[in-house]
Amino acid sequence: MRHRIDPKIVEKVVFGFLLIVSMLILIPILWVFLITLKNGLSVITWDFLTTSPTMNAGGGIYPAIIGTLLLVVGTVIVSLPIGLGAAIYLSEYSAKNLLTRIIRIGIVSLAGIPSIVYGLFGFAFFVIFLGQFLPIDWRKSLLAGSLTLALMVLPVVITASREALEAVPEHFREVSLSLGATKWQTIRYAVLPHALPGILTGTILGIGRAAGETAPIIFIASAWLARLPNIGNYYIFSGFMALPTYLYSTFANVGKYIENPNTPYGIALVLMILVFIITLPAILIRAKLRRGRKW
Amino acid sequence: MDKYLMDTAALEPVAQIKIKTTNLDLFYGDFQALINVNMEIAANKITALIGPSGCGKSTLLRVFNRMNDLIEECQVTGTVLIDDQDIYLPGTDLIDLRKKVGMVFQRPNPFPLSIYENIVFGLKVHGLARKSELDYHVEQSLKEVMLWDKLKDKLHRNALSLTLEQQQRLCIARLLPVKPDIILMDEPCSSLDPVSTQRVEELMKVLKEEYTIVIVTHNMAQAARVSEEAGFMLLGQLVEFGRTSQIFTTPKDKRTEDYITGRYG
Ligand SMILES: Nc1ncnc2c1ncn2[C@@H]1O[C@H](COP(=O)(O)OP(=O)(O)O)[C@@H](O)[C@H]1O
Ligand SMILES: [Mg+2]
Numbered sequence: 001m002r003h004r005i006d007p008k009i010v011e012k013v014v015f016g017f018l019l020i021v022s023m024l025i026l027i028p029i030l031w032v033f034l035i036t037l038k039n040g041l042s043v044i045t046w047d048f049l050t051t052s053p054t055m056n057a058g059g060g061i062y063p064a065i066i067g068t069l070l071l072v073v074g075t076v077i078v079s080l081p082i083g084l085g086a087a088i089y090l091s092e093y094s095a096k097n098l099l100t101r102i103i104r105i106g107i108v109s110l111a112g113i114p115s116i117v118y119g120l121f122g123f124a125f126f127v128i129f130l131g132q133f134l135p136i137d138w139r140k141s142l143l144a145g146s147l148t149l150a151l152m153v154l155p156v157v158i159t160a161s162r163e164a165l166e167a168v169p170e171h172f173r174e175v176s177l178s179l180g181a182t183k184w185q186t187i188r189y190a191v192l193p194h195a196l197p198g199i200l201t202g203t204i205l206g207i208g209r210a211a212g213e214t215a216p217i218i219f220i221a222s223a224w225l226a227r228l229p230n231i232g233n234y235y236i237f238s239g240f241m242a243l244p245t246y247l248y249s250t251f252a253n254v255g256k257y258i259e260n261p262n263t264p265y266g267i268a269l270v271l272m273i274l275v276f277i278i279t280l281p282a283i284l285i286r287a288k289l290r291r292g293r294k295w
Numbered sequence: 296m297d298k299y300l301m302d303t304a305a306l307e308p309v310a311q312i313k314i315k316t317t318n319l320d321l322f323y324g325d326f327q328a329l330i331n332v333n334m335e336i337a338a339n340k341i342t343a344l345i346g347p348s349g350c351g352k353s354t355l356l357r358v359f360n361r362m363n364d365l366i367e368e369c370q371v372t373g374t375v376l377i378d379d380q381d382i383y384l385p386g387t388d389l390i391d392l393r394k395k396v397g398m399v400f401q402r403p404n405p406f407p408l409s410i411y412e413n414i415v416f417g418l419k420v421h422g423l424a425r426k427s428e429l430d431y432h433v434e435q436s437l438k439e440v441m442l443w444d445k446l447k448d449k450l451h452r453n454a455l456s457l458t459l460e461q462q463q464r465l466c467i468a469r470l471l472p473v474k475p476d477i478i479l480m481d482e483p484c485s486s487l488d489p490v491s492t493q494r495v496e497e498l499m500k501v502l503k504e505e506y507t508i509v510i511v512t513h514n515m516a517q518a519a520r521v522s523e524e525a526g527f528m529l530l531g532q533l534v535e536f537g538r539t540s541q542i543f544t545t546p547k548d549k550r551t552e553d554y555i556t557g558r559y560g
Binding site: 171172174175176177178179180181182185189190194 | 360362365389390391392393394397398400402404406407416417419420421466469470473
């Protein structure tokens with residue numbers, strides 16, 4: 001006689017196991033969040049958010065908040081048109097040839113490069129090489145930071161956009177072409193509008209994630225700058241502070257000369273909240289999309 | 296006596312030829328999907344293409360608006376005249392051709408936009424955007440497909456909330472603002488119930504007053520009901536082409552007879 005475990009028991013065991021595994025995922029998330037909250041909350045005051053840092057990581061983090069926000073804006077401005085353009089080319093125009101394969105492999109490789117290498121490349125190329133043509137004050141700039149970060153998020157933007165474009169049903173294109181639209185008109189009127197929510201969601205999530213990265217901008221952002229990116233005089237050529245790099249430099253100096261050891265937690269909390277706010281539109285669009293999609 | 300016959304023949308209106316194919320061959324790569332098709336499609340009539348699945352009906356239909364151009368290794372030889380213009384001549388304006396030759400697809404496929412946006416889609420693409428004109432075309436087009444009374448207060452509803460029959464009518468309405476002469480329909484009723492099918496057939500009979508209609512159908516009863524002329528296709532060949540009544544009552548070719556008496560397909 002074959003011995004067989006009751007399938008109902010198996011079902012319960014499997015279910016229980018999967019539930020426990022899922023709960024295990026929650027623990028580190030909660031842990032990180034609670035520790036940050038516990039240590040960081042005491043640091044956050046109105047002054048902390050709205051004033052410039054003083055020596056030894058005293059004072060506030062206002063310039064770093066603004067710096068990170070501007071960096072995000074710059075990254076979007078650079079990466080969205082290029083990424084979207086590449087995605088449209090790949091999804092709508094490219095033939096199945098060697099060039100297309102090379103571009104695709106390039107994008108995958110770009111995604112595989114460690115972020116610190118982007119940091120190094122950004123510094124070497126945008127700051128040192130292209131910086132030769134700029135006044136010395138303008139080299140470690142918001143522009144250089146945005147370009148570096150944009151390069152890093154480009155694979156994410158391209159992939160998200162391409163997937164959104166390819167999710168638009170083929171018959172939208174057919175109908176449009178059969179009405180006498182050109183290929184570009186078809187993309188413009190029958191494809192892009194339906195892909196846009198997906199494109200924006202993917203892009204925002206990717207850039208939100210990049211906004212918290214230290215490595216790509218560690219050689220470019222200023223460790224300490226008691227002023228805002230100097231919008232008035234230099235615009236995008238201004239030096240800047242950013243939250244992740246400031247977090248890194250304060251934390252690295254805790255116990256040496258940082259006044260309050262909880263300061264890094266305060267910065268981390270602000271950074272987490274900021275990234276959440278940046279990605280919130282994407283989360284909302286995505287939720288709306290799930291409900292509204294009908295094709 | 297002879298004289299009398301000649302006179303009546305002269306009185307019968309000569310059907311104007313809208314589409315004429317001569318020695319039409321079509322290849323998908325190495326596979327020949329259309330073999331030496333010669334036919335003349337009359338203006339302001341409903342012409343049906345029948346035949347078993349895979350015999351090339353859709354392919355032939357897509358020759359007329361050159362949608363086959365989208366398929367990379369598709370090659371066409373022979374001539375296809377529409378209003379005496381060879382549409383496969385180099386330099387043919389595909390935009391004008393496709394405005395003139397509209398297409399209704401097998402599954403109702405409105406865009407997931409409002410009813411209004413669906414109808415003005417073609418106009419917007421072709422650069423017409425004056426609100427009053429768009430409104431006018433929406434009303435006219437919906438009236439032509441007999442949806443206006445039902446939908447005039449719901450123009451900004453999502454088109455996908457309509458019934459399948461209404462969606463298919465809307466897809467016909469979507470063609471009209473760009474002013475086609477010819478409407479190609481590829482099994483337009485295959486996803487509709489019998490009652491809806493009958494109503495869409497009624498609509499076709501009204502539309503043929505203004506448009507030349509070519510319909511592909513696997514439903515022979517439908518071909519018999521709506522069409523005045525019919526072509527029977529088999530394995531890429533146009534086996535027989537003539538008046539529908541003749542095809543269905545006294546087919547000249549044995550294969551046509553076998554098909555309509557249900558021996559295959
Ligand atoms: N894009 C294509 N590439 C290669 N073969 C095709 C393509 N489209 C259709 N065919 C072939 O051409 C023949 C005719 O197809 P089709 O015109 O769709 O037939 P029908 O509409 O009569 O069912 C079929 O054998 C089909 O497999
Ligand atoms: Mg077909």
